[in-house]
Amino acid sequence: MAAQIGTVLGIGLVFLGFGALLLRRSLIWKLLGLNVASGGAIVFLVALSHRPGAVPPLSGYPEGTPSADPLPQALVLTAIVIHFATLALSLAYAISLTERFHTQETGRIEAASEEEMER
Amino acid sequence: MTAALLGVLGYFGFGIICFLIPRARFLSALALVCGTISFAVWAPGFPRGHLGLGDWAIPWEGDALAAAFWGLSLFLHAVLLLEEVGKPRHFYALLTLLFGTVLSLVLSRDLFNLYVSLELTSLIAFLLVGLEGRAAQVWASLKYLILTSCGMILYLLGVGFIYARAGSLSLPALSAMPPDTAIRLGVGLLLAGAAAKGGVFLYAQWLPTAHGYAPSSVSAVLSGLVVKMGIVAMARIAGAYGAGDVLVALGLITGFLGIYHAFWEKRIKVFLAYSTMSQLGYMLLGFGGGDWGGALTYAVAHGLFKPLLFLAAGRAEDEAGTHLIQRLAGKLMLSTRLGLGLGTVAIAGLPPLAGYAAKGLLFLNLPPWGKWALFALSVGTAASFSKLLPTIVRGRKGWKPTWGQFTLGLVVVGGGVALCIGKASLLAPSSLISGLGAIAAGYVVFHLLRKLPFRPPHWRLDESLLALFLAGCALLFWVLLH
Numbered sequence: 001m002a003a004q005i006g007t008v009l010g011i012g013l014v015f016l017g018f019g020a021l022l023l024r025r026s027l028i029w030k031l032l033g034l035n036v037a038s039g040g041a042i043v044f045l046v047a048l049s050h051r052p053g054a055v056p057p058l059s060g061y062p063e064g065t066p067s068a069d070p071l072p073q074a075l076v077l078t079a080i081v082i083h084f085a086t087l088a089l090s091l092a093y094a095i096s097l098t099e100r101f102h103t104q105e106t107g108r109i110e111a112a113s114e115e116e117m118e119r
Numbered sequence: 120m121t122a123a124l125l126g127v128l129g130y131f132g133f134g135i136i137c138f139l140i141p142r143a144r145f146l147s148a149l150a151l152v153c154g155t156i157s158f159a160v161w162a163p164g165f166p167r168g169h170l171g172l173g174d175w176a177i178p179w180e181g182d183a184l185a186a187a188f189w190g191l192s193l194f195l196h197a198v199l200l201l202e203e204v205g206k207p208r209h210f211y212a213l214l215t216l217l218f219g220t221v222l223s224l225v226l227s228r229d230l231f232n233l234y235v236s237l238e239l240t241s242l243i244a245f246l247l248v249g250l251e252g253r254a255a256q257v258w259a260s261l262k263y264l265i266l267t268s269c270g271m272i273l274y275l276l277g278v279g280f281i282y283a284r285a286g287s288l289s290l291p292a293l294s295a296m297p298p299d300t301a302i303r304l305g306v307g308l309l310l311a312g313a314a315a316k317g318g319v320f321l322y323a324q325w326l327p328t329a330h331g332y333a334p335s336s337v338s339a340v341l342s343g344l345v346v347k348m349g350i351v352a353m354a355r356i357a358g359a360y361g362a363g364d365v366l367v368a369l370g371l372i373t374g375f376l377g378i379y380h381a382f383w384e385k386r387i388k389v390f391l392a393y394s395t396m397s398q399l400g401y402m403l404l405g406f407g408g409g410d411w412g413g414a415l416t417y418a419v420a421h422g423l424f425k426p427l428l429f430l431a432a433g434r435a436e437d438e439a440g441t442h443l444i445q446r447l448a449g450k451l452m453l454s455t456r457l458g459l460g461l462g463t464v465a466i467a468g469l470p471p472l473a474g475y476a477a478k479g480l481l482f483l484n485l486p487p488w489g490k491w492a493l494f495a496l497s498v499g500t501a502a503s504f505s506k507l508l509p510t511i512v513r514g515r516k517g518w519k520p521t522w523g524q525f526t527l528g529l530v531v532v533g534g535g536v537a538l539c540i541g542k543a544s545l546l547a548p549s550s551l552i553s554g555l556g557a558i559a560a561g562y563v564v565f566h567l568l569r570k571l572p573f574r575p576p577h578w579r580l581d582e583s584l585l586a587l588f589l590a591g592c593a594l595l596f597w598v599l600l601h
Contacts, residue, residue, distance in 0.1 A: 007276060021269070022584055030265065033521050034269070039479060041279075045275065045279045049282075069186055071288075072282065075231050082235070085242055089264065090264050090265070098258055100254055101254070106580050106581070107579070110579055112253040112254070116254045117254075117332065
């Protein structure tokens with residue numbers, strides 16, 4: 001049951017994030033949406049590998065009990081680090097653009113930066 | 120087996136040391152030496168192996184694809200080291216790390232390993248595109264980041280579906296699975312994600328500005344090498360699952376829509392970027408049709424003449440002080456015009472240059488409709504590049520060639536001649552006539568159409584996101600009904 005709730009929650013978060021990315025005009029909101037969506041993908045990966053009653057496969061765990069699958073955990077850790085790096089970089093770019101154009105609206109930032117290229 | 124991995128490790132090691140020590144260009148050259156020795160040792164045996172322990176070992180294999188991309192990236196690394204002198208050291212560091220990631224990516228046979236390598240190439244590319252800090256470059260980089268991150272989220276969901284069903288992430292295990300709904304869903308998501316990274320039209324509308332506004336040497340390596348990593352991932356996944364027809368369809372879409380946009384584009388580097396999108400279609404046609412040799416030859420040939428064009432275009436922008444094609448005419452030096460001209464005739468397919476030879480090899484193994492599609496694409500390419508002719512013909516006399524462009528030009532000519540001599544059918548009158556015919560037809564088409572008032576849409580961030588999601592859904596449904 002927990003696994004089903006988790007997978008549905010994960011996919012729901014991905015849709016929510018993508019929705020915010022499409023519908024919001026503010027750059028910060030878009031980046032937040034992107035981060036919610038990547039969080040959803042991570043929840044989805046964790047939930048898929050859930051096994052009822054499993055214990056961590058550390059040394060000395062009781063014989064015969066099902067062990068949790070360590071591979072998805074390793075994947076998720078890697079993915080979290082990558083998403084963190086991407087978010088940090090995108091926020092740094094967002095700060096640089098906002099300082100230059102004094103707006104967070106993506107349409108205006110896009111138009112203003114294209115204009116700067118023409119000069 | 121260890122030789123290949125040591126080469127990759129050497130690249131990463133030297134790349135990180137480059138950040139710390141002032142003589143970064145020299146260290147980057149050491150990484151190149153290290154990679155070349157490793158390539159010379161592993162390539163003859165085409166080794167395969169596993170990295171890690173027991174059930175969780177990561178499979179990797181050096182095959183023709185890996186060898187082709189190793190050769191191309193080592194060569195492009197050498198060219199960029201010749202071309203770029205006196206840049207800040209983080210430029211060389213990022214470049215070395217980027218090439219190292221590409222070397223490891225093409226060896227991998229594991230879905231998650233591919234994911235990490237793809238994300239790493241993207242992260243380094245984001246930094247390189249925004250390196251000079253002009254607003255348009257920062258925005259192009261941010262758009263690149265947002266769109267590829269969406270693609271990579273789709274890819275990650277696909278990894279989840281495949282792992283839940285197959286219990287393994289290795290591509291050989293995927294090819295042994297009977298295709299059921301979960302596997303189909305996973306493969307659809309993986310392909311859509313890799314397409315967003317790999318510059319397929321509708322999936323990757325970040326490409327025109329990211330490649331068009333980046334510093335020229337960065338555009339050269341992004342267009343020549345990095346964007347093809349997404350195509351490599353698609354070819355590996357579709358090859359393991361057997362979805363060649365999907366790749367062919369995506370290839371036709373990106374080929375023709377890319378040409379359509381390139382034909383009307385006025386900014387020289389953005390024009391070259393749209394042309395890259397259409398050229399990726401040739402490779403997808405080859406990979407999808409099962410002709411890996413032809414697709415790889417084309418990928419390498421494109422990786423030679425497109426960097427030449429980008430480097431020459433960068434010089435042209437500096438010399439003329441504008442990036443509008445119509446204002447470049449009459450202002451360029453002879454050396455720049457030679458570089459642009461050689462790249463143009465090579466991409467248009469003039470015998471016996473590299474573009475003609477690679478196109479000819481790809482042509483041989485296609486079914487009849489594929490031959491027609493390829494011919495139409497060649498006519499379109501020649502037509503869109505016709506607008507560079509006034510820029511190439513008229514100009515100043517100055518002569519300041521750069522070593523990077525010189526080396527690339529030499530290989531574009533020499534490689535093409537070598538291929539033509541090696542494959543006698545390329546010099547048969549019929550293929551010579553079809554090659555020259557495509558160029559002539561393209562020139563005529565250019566003059567017929569250029570006065571028409573068509574203007575292709577402008578792909579802002581919101582339109583690009585919408586295109587990615589809609590085209591991703593379409594791909595998903597198609598693979599589900601496969």
